[in-house]
Amino acid sequence: MKIKRYLTLLRACVIESLQFRLSALVVLAGNLLYLIVVYYLWQAIYASAGTDIVNGMTFSDTLIYLVLATALHNLLEMYIVWDIGRSIQTGEITLKLLRPISYRRLIFWSNAGMIAMSFFLTFLPTFIVVSIVTNGAVPLGINLLYFVISVLMSISINFSMDFFIGTVCLYTESIWGINIMKQVIVLLLSGATIPLAFFPEPFRTIVSYLPFQAIYNAPLSILLNGNPEPKWLLTTLGTQLFWCAAMNLLTKLFWKLSVKKITVNGG
Secondary structure, three states: OHHHHHHHHHHHHHHHHHOOHHHHHHHHHHHHHHHHHHHHHHHHHHHHHOOOEEOOEEHHHHHHHHHHHHHHHHHHOOOHHHHHHHHHHHOOHHHHHOOOOOHHHHHHHHHHHHHHHHHHHHHHHHHHHHHHHOOOOOOOOOHHHHHHHHHHHHHHHHHHHHHHHHHHHHHHOOOHHHHHHHHHHHHHHOOOOOOHHHOOOOHHHHHHOOOHHHOOHHHHHHHOOOOOOHHHHHHHHHHHHHHHHHHHHHHHHHHHHHHHHOOOOOO
């Protein structure tokens, strides 16, 4: 019965997303413009470096990584922080708390349809185009299975992080500045805008132990590695699993403590 309830929420989110087709086109146009800028930026970086390989990555490797990172970002983005913030500011959160489902699960499944839509409309087409244009530069093998497992954990970590930031709104009653700062930090330290291979040591080592890299760098590294070493693969997936559990526990504890702070119209 519970799974049916969750699927109903997911279906409602998909239907709602289909009502705003123009927004999807705007996102695609924005991503295309972003990728054009990225192409010329990194082309200039490699030209100024005077070598075909920088930090172990060619220009082609870097471009493929960043294109797929953009597609993965669209897949993972659920706008949960804004949803929670609006609910707190309008007082709608009190009604959601009365529903026969935990607020955390309600928020996740009410936005999960966006992930399904992004997969079919953005990530999958991008992956297919990249695979064709690069003549098989993206390995197609057992790494795809590991990639799917890694992405599922990335979704969990990203959701927990967003829910944690959304919970902060219970104290601030304003989420815009905090969320923008969170987005900048995550995109930078996760490898979504700059591959972690370009980070200087020991900063790169420090970042590799943080939860941010487990959102983008981990799944992309697995996807682009056609023959991963068992030790490296276990370490990568194990790190993601650790942050899944840690962020999930931290978020639940923070929410349990913070939900007592809810005030609506001074009540």
